[in-house]
Amino acid sequence: MHTIRKLLTDSNFRSCLVVHATYSLAKWISLSNLPLLVAQKFNDRDTLVLSLSLKLLPTIICAPLLANILSKIGFKKLTILGMLLLAIMQLGLIYTNHPIIFQGFILVTGIIDTVVTSCILVLRSQVIPSGKHIAGNASFSMVESIARIIGPALTAVMLWKLSLKQSFYGISTLLLLATIILELSQIPFKKATSRHTTTIGYLSFLKLFHKKPILWAIYIPCLGYAILSGTRNLFLFWTNKEIFHNHEAKWTLLLTAHGLGTILGSILGTKFLHWIKKRISLLQAFLYLGLLRSIVFLILSWVPYFKLALAMMVVLGLPEILETICFFTLLQIYLEGDEVHVFYTFNIPVYYTFVVLGTLTGELYTTNLITLQNLWLLTSLLSLISIVPFLVKAKGLNKKSAYAIQESTPS
Numbered sequence: 001m002h003t004i005r006k007l008l009t010d011s012n013f014r015s016c017l018v019v020h021a022t023y024s025l026a027k028w029i030s031l032s033n034l035p036l037l038v039a040q041k042f043n044d045r046d047t048l049v050l051s052l053s054l055k056l057l058p059t060i061i062c063a064p065l066l067a068n069i070l071s072k073i074g075f076k077k078l079t080i081l082g083m084l085l086l087a088i089m090q091l092g093l094i095y096t097n098h099p100i101i102f103q104g105f106i107l108v109t110g111i112i113d114t115v116v117t118s119c120i121l122v123l124r125s126q127v128i129p130s131g132k133h134i135a136g137n138a139s140f141s142m143v144e145s146i147a148r149i150i151g152p153a154l155t156a157v158m159l160w161k162l163s164l165k166q167s168f169y170g171i172s173t174l175l176l177l178a179t180i181i182l183e184l185s186q187i188p189f190k191k192a193t194s195r196h197t198t199t200i201g202y203l204s205f206l207k208l209f210h211k212k213p214i215l216w217a218i219y220i221p222c223l224g225y226a227i228l229s230g231t232r233n234l235f236l237f238w239t240n241k242e243i244f245h246n247h248e249a250k251w252t253l254l255l256t257a258h259g260l261g262t263i264l265g266s267i268l269g270t271k272f273l274h275w276i277k278k279r280i281s282l283l284q285a286f287l288y289l290g291l292l293r294s295i296v297f298l299i300l301s302w303v304p305y306f307k308l309a310l311a312m313m314v315v316l317g318l319p320e321i322l323e324t325i326c327f328f329t330l331l332q333i334y335l336e337g338d339e340v341h342v343f344y345t346f347n348i349p350v351y352y353t354f355v356v357l358g359t360l361t362g363e364l365y366t367t368n369l370i371t372l373q374n375l376w377l378l379t380s381l382l383s384l385i386s387i388v389p390f391l392v393k394a395k396g397l398n399k400k401s402a403y404a405i406q407e408s409t410p411s
Contacts, residue, residue: 007136011185011186015181020144022177022181025151025174027151029152029158035248037093037164045362047099049359052234054106055110055113059113059117062114075123079182080183082112082115083178086109087172087176089109090168122341125332125340133332141262141325145321147259148255154170156249156256205343205346205350208343217283222327223354224290225293225383225386226353236255244305250306254309261314262318265318272322273322282330284391284394285322287391289320296315296319298380299312301377
């Protein structure tokens, strides 16, 4: 905690953290609202699957373009512009009733979110000092976790006191607030990662894995988790309504419970990882946490009661956020210079390709090919399978690669 407090004295770190927190809160309120808005306007399960897929599709399509313009225009400038446009697009969603126009708005918001997310990740990597990776990532994970709790909970309150339409005005207000904070911050408008500019593409991304094979053990489990996370919100939304027979808005309680678990994990994260690194490598910790998370997700398939599901979601948040902290810390240890920009730019489209695949598995349920429980079992098992081979080889990988990179660990 002392290291985190010291990091917060840096104005750039503090500004980036607040922007990330505000943007994350807006995204989690939007995530909670979108299934409710689709149900209110169209009341169709297939439309929900399409909406969630279209929102993520631009992250796959736009990568080659974004990779070569983000650093030229400036990460801060694009983040400001993107958040302003997103604030406007939220209002377009609530006043559009035609399905095709509505999906068009979803697609455009996905494009803008791709730009903003890419830029914030790079800004984040720039403001975390060398040797303070665990503490820095724990801080960002904590504010993300807080947003996971407050976002769905705030959605429930707004739906109770206000209306679905007014909650979208709230999202726009948060995005404008994040824009103002970033504009007034001292974070540079442009910060080059090298002295020369090169054109990068997917080949550049793949070369990272050839150069540093350790990245396979970090990234493949991440893609297994992506499939699972693509199915997760559909599963929770439909389970709340069709298995637990609750009002649709009650699904936000499941998201809130999950967020509570992640914030507990964030609070414990720094000390836990400091403790675990003395016993096993950070890679092994990452893989074991992923294994635990997959197993608990698997058990969720058989939960018969809503209150028990809420408790399970809290439990799930703990290993999930610790795994996330390990993931970003491992990347910041092994990626250097321009590699950071290349990885974060192409990680987003590749990762979200698998999230979209997970979302599209919802069609297996909407077309009655499998039950909702079997849909969740399928994606949970895929996540589990993506971890086990690397866990078996983890010790060998640790010896072959320069895993023993030592970084300053927060006290």
